[in-house]
Amino acid sequence: MDRYNRRRAGGYVFDMRFAFDPDDFDLDRDFPLGDGTADVEGEVVCPYCGEAMAVGLDPGSGPRQDYVEDCQVCCQPWRVHVEYDADGHATVTATAADD
Ligand SMILES: [Zn+2]
Numbered sequence: 001m002d003r004y005n006r007r008r009a010g011g012y013v014f015d016m017r018f019a020f021d022p023d024d025f026d027l028d029r030d031f032p033l034g035d036g037t038a039d040v041e042g043e044v045v046c047p048y049c050g051e052a053m054a055v056g057l058d059p060g061s062g063p064r065q066d067y068v069e070d071c072q073v074c075c076q077p078w079r080v081h082v083e084y085d086a087d088g089h090a091t092v093t094a095t096a097a098d099d
Contacts, residue, residue: 037087038059038090040058042057042090046076047078051074065081071094078096080092
């Protein structure tokens with residue numbers, strides 16, 4: 001019974017582990033990290049001050065990432081969500097972290 005429950009919860013655990021322990025996954029198979037096409041920079045609009053700015057990305061952290069980063073202009077904390085598509089193009093969004 002325990003084992004069954006753990007497996008049902010596995011999808012969520014998998015996503016969380018992806019961000020922190022990429023060595024456990026064969027990223028090259030599903031994600032074009034190795035050929036240099038993954039974006040290393042994205043543009044976001046600050047949800048607080050409305051400034052658009054470039055943020056540095058780390059493709060090695062996985063195709064889906066969530067983390068907190070401070071605005072470079074107004075220093076408010078964002079919750080940043082990064083999602084890479086199969087071509088290595090990153091879609092980056094920033095939302096207010098204290099919602
Ligand atoms: Zn700002």
